[in-house]
Amino acid sequence: MTHLRLEPSLLDTIAGKVAVLTGGATGIGRSTVQQLCEHGAKVVFGDVVEEPSRELESELSPNAYFVKCDTSSYSDQLALFKAAYDKFGKVDIVVANAGISIRRDIFDPAEDITQEPSMKEIDINTKGAIFSARIGMHYLRQGGGGDLVLVSSIAGFKECGGLVTYTASKHGVVGIMRGLHLTATPENIKVNVICPWMTKTRMVVGIEKGWHERGLPVNEPEDVARAIVICATANRASGGLTHQGARLPFAGKIIYVSGGESYEIEDAIQSLEPAWLGKENSEFLEKGQEYLASDSTSWDESKLS
Numbered sequence: 021m022t023h024l025r026l027e028p029s030l031l032d033t034i035a036g037k038v039a040v041l042t043g044g045a046t047g048i049g050r051s052t053v054q055q056l057c058e059h060g061a062k063v064v065f066g067d068v069v070e071e072p073s074r075e076l077e078s079e080l081s082p083n084a085y086f087v088k089c090d091t092s093s094y095s096d097q098l099a100l101f102k103a104a105y106d107k108f109g110k111v112d113i114v115v116a117n118a119g120i121s122i123r124r125d126i127f128d129p130a131e132d133i134t135q136e137p138s139m140k141e142i143d144i145n146t147k148g149a150i151f152s153a154r155i156g157m158h159y160l161r162q163g164g165g166g167d168l169v170l171v172s173s174i175a176g177f178k179e180c181g182g183l184v185t186y187t188a189s190k191h192g193v194v195g196i197m198r199g200l201h202l203t204a205t206p207e208n209i210k211v212n213v214i215c216p217w218m219t220k221t222r223m224v225v226g227i228e229k230g231w232h233e234r235g236l237p238v239n240e241p242e243d244v245a246r247a248i249v250i251c252a253t254a255n256r257a258s259g260g261l262t263h264q265g266a267r268l269p270f271a272g273k274i275i276y277v278s279g280g281e282s283y284e285i286e287d288a289i290q291s292l293e294p295a296w297l298g299k300e301n302s303e304f305l306e307k308g309q310e311y312l313a314s315d316s317t318s319w320d321e322s323k324l325s
């Protein structure tokens with residue numbers, strides 16, 4: 021893993037950029053809106069709750085602009101991005117942050133199996149992030165590229181008992197990064213994903229007491245926001261093959277945030293593949309990946325000549 025720190029010299033590169041963010045009313049999203057504006061960006065943010073969003077909008081006026089947007093609605097997200105483009109003429113940074121977790125364990129044996137369980141976590145966390153990525157890519161292309169930052173979770177790569185649907189939804193967010201970054205990078209769109217561990221927002225109220233008693237590491241929302249800003253600035257570092265030890269381009273990365281610090285972990289996962297998959301399997305996989313990435317290949321057979 022690579023320990024990442026915000027490089028103050030890169031913060032100026034945010035000035036004048038236009039960011040679109042989902043879930044900006046509270047927590048990590050709110051702090052990200054504040055940090056981006058503090059460094060000179062214009063931010064158009066969506067959320068379903070109005071009061072704290074309007075407060076934030078007026079606190080940061082005229083640099084932040086709120087649009088009511090349910091991230092699971094495609095038409096709402098179209099309107100969010102259109103508002104940013106109409107107001108500021110471009111989109112440079114997209115942050116898919118909105119998310120929920122439902123504390124009820126639908127796999128509890130006491131649950132009524134005849135009742136269809138809520139799939140809102142899939143709708144908001146996964147479907148919503150796919151919508152942000154798809155529409156975001158469209159607008160980022162207009163300006164010749166930019167940054168797409170997805171907010172997943174520790175539950176995006178690790179076991180998380182009692183939160184099965186949330187865990188699946190956040191593995192899906194890591195999947196968006198893995199599915200997209202190879203084709204996005206040549207378009208100069210850098211896709212990265214943030215996986216925070218416990219962060220002091222209203223999402224973790226239920227586990228907070230025991231967490232502190234055990235002395236486990238805690239993030240403040242601003243720590244995770246800083247990781248998002250790191251992703252939105254890393255590619256503006258000049259020269260070199262690495263940024264603070266992480267391979268460049270800074271794309272296809274997973275940033276784990278714990279105890280207030282940010283760590284890139286995907287480079288190590290990829291480079292250790294022969295160890296955990298076996299050397300031969302890994303070599304075949306590489307050959308297959310090269311074939312799948314070649315111009316002569318398409319999953320859509322109608323496109324094959």
Ligand SMILES: NC(=O)c1ccc[n+]([C@@H]2O[C@H](COP(=O)([O-])OP(=O)(O)OC[C@H]3O[C@@H](n4cnc5c(N)ncnc54)[C@H](O)[C@@H]3O)[C@@H](O)[C@H]2O)c1
Nearest residue numbers: 043045046047048067068090091117118119173218219221
């Ligand atoms: N707090 C943690 O420990 C933690 C850990 C890992 C990942 N995360 C992720 O971080 C992201 C932000 O969460 P947070 O901890 O700041 O919690 P939060 O509840 O403070 O923030 C989530 C925001 O998303 C908004 N939102 C919810 N449903 C929405 C919808 N349908 N459309 C638009 N906005 C919607 C909420 O109103 C809120 O403003 C989430 O994706 C969450 O899964 C949080």
